[in-house]
Amino acid sequence: MVSRSSNLxxxxxxxxxxxxxxxxxxxxxxxxxxxxxxxxxxSVDYFTLEDLWEHYSESSAYGLAVPVRLHHQTTGKxxxxxxxxxxxxxxxxxxxxxxxVPSRSTESETDSWSDDNSVGDKDSRSWDAASSxxxxxxxxxxxxxxxxxxxxxxxxxxxxxxxYERIPLADKVAELAQDYxxxxxxxxxxxxxxxxxxxxxYPIYHIPYHGNLKGISACFLTYHSISTVFQDEIIVxxxxxxxxxxxxxxxxxxxxxxxxxxxTEPHHMPAAAAGSGGGSPNAAAASRLSVPSSHxxxxxxASSWLKQVGAHHPDFNFFTAHRSAIR
Numbered sequence: 001m002v003s004r005s006s007n008l009x010x011x012x013x014x015x016x017x018x019x020x021x022x023x024x025x026x027x028x029x030x031x032x033x034x035x036x037x038x039x040x041x042x043s044v045d046y047f048t049l050e051d052l053w054e055h056y057s058e059s060s061a062y063g064l065a066v067p068v069r070l071h072h073q074t075t076g077k078x079x080x081x082x083x084x085x086x087x088x089x090x091x092x093x094x095x096x097x098x099x100x101v102p103s104r105s106t107e108s109e110t111d112s113w114s115d116d117n118s119v120g121d122k123d124s125r126s127w128d129a130a131s132s133x134x135x136x137x138x139x140x141x142x143x144x145x146x147x148x149x150x151x152x153x154x155x156x157x158x159x160x161x162x163x164y165e166r167i168p169l170a171d172k173v174a175e176l177a178q179d180y181x182x183x184x185x186x187x188x189x190x191x192x193x194x195x196x197x198x199x200x201x202y203p204i205y206h207i208p209y210h211g212n213l214k215g216i217s218a219c220f221l222t223y224h225s226i227s228t229v230f231q232d233e234i235i236v237x238x239x240x241x242x243x244x245x246x247x248x249x250x251x252x253x254x255x256x257x258x259x260x261x262x263x264t265e266p267h268h269m270p271a272a273a274a275g276s277g278g279g280s281p282n283a284a285a286a287s288r289l290s291v292p293s294s295h296x297x298x299x300x301x302a303s304s305w306l307k308q309v310g311a312h313h314p315d316f317n318f319f320t321a322h323r324s325a326i327r
């Protein structure tokens with residue numbers, strides 16, 4: 001059996017967190033009004049945010065290894081590109097307002113940076129400074145806050161530093177959690193469907209080195225729901241252990257258009273090569289990720305989501321400013 005998977009689909013598959021899918025009686029929670037679920041049940045399914053951040057610890061330290069098949073199909077050559085994940089943006093909505101905690105914020109002025117050290121085109125390269133949520137800016141007890149967003153906005157963070165000044169995702173979360181411990185103590189059942197996470201993936205090196213390969217330096221923004229409500233990719237393994245796959249619902253790219261063929265052209269390969277094995281959860285996930293007709297669908301899904309939750313996302317704005325026109 002032969003599978004047709006593009007390098008972009010392989011990347012999305014590799015960038016999909018797979019976490020333990022837990023279940024606990026409702027009595028273990030602070031009350032049914034603190035849990036978000038579509039139907040009333042005596043037990044609650046969830047993953048923990050602590051497990052989510054632990055998932056990114058290895059790639060934060062060593063990079064995420066993604067096999068990239070070159071489009072010279074007669075040679076069958078491939079390389080392994082390594083990406084470092086960075087916390088790009090996150091919003092956490094809960095059913096009730098949490099206890100006030102100190103807020104972290106960046107400078108309020110606008111920073112500019114250029115990936116090629118040029119000084120021109122500063123408007124399109126500007127990063128609007130964003131700050132973490134300050135509870136003094138909004139009354140969390142105001143019912144209009146909850147009804148507007150489907151929950152209380154208890155925490156938000158948007159990165160605005162240039163990539164070379166950032167620290168990897170796992171380290172950034174550990175830093176933020178010092179002031180906001182709920183980043184590691186909450187679980188997905190306690191988060192509103194409006195809660196989401198965006199990860200920025202920047203390349204660091206590829207093996208074996210293949211010169212200045214067009215498109216290989218592409219960068220990606222993946223968007224993930226972190227609420228139980230939107231999780232439907234549940235994998236049951238031998239022994240009854242369950243895993244949930246947080247497949248990206250949105251995507252933005254930067255520097256991919258120059259090598260679009262490298263990333264979007266499907267490759268013929270054995271089904272076993274498309275994942276960890278024929279019929280494996282990885283292969284099934286890759287199949288689901290290929291449902292959108294093109295990466296444009298994922299881009300517009302991300303754009304629509306940001307508008308829906310009223311989020312300002314500097315990374316997305318920067319990627320969009322440098323993106324070729326969608327056809």
